[in-house]
Amino acid sequence: TGGIIAAPLFAKIMKEAHRDIPVHDFSRPDGIIELEVCLKSGLLPGGACKTVKLPFKRGTTPQETCQLCQ
Numbered sequence: 001t002g003g004i005i006a007a008p009l010f011a012k013i014m015k016e017a018h019r020d021i022p023v024h025d026f027s028r029p030d031g032i033i034e035l036e037v038c039l040k041s042g043l044l045p046g047g048a049c050k051t052v053k054l055p056f057k058r059g060t061t062p063q064e065t066c067q068l069c070q
Contacts, residue, residue, distance in 0.1 A: 028055070033056055034056075035053065035054060035062075036051045036053050037051060037062060038069060040066070040068055040069060041067075041068045043064050044062050044064065045065070045066060045069075048070055049066050049069040
């Protein structure tokens with residue numbers, strides 16, 4: 001598959017292409033917040049959920065709690 005052959009080659013090419021480019025910090029735009037959500041459903045995590053932090057535009061965050069990972 002592409003992940004076995006193409007991905008390592010792409011990573012090597014990109015690493016070399018960016019070798020002399022300085023690293024810059026990314027500042028979060030106004031109105032963007034980070035929220036921990038359920039990895040599977042993307043909803044607010046319940047007690048059994050594995051979670052991930054994702055960016056959201058303020059006012060667009062999930063309002064319901066995950067029922068998938070019970």
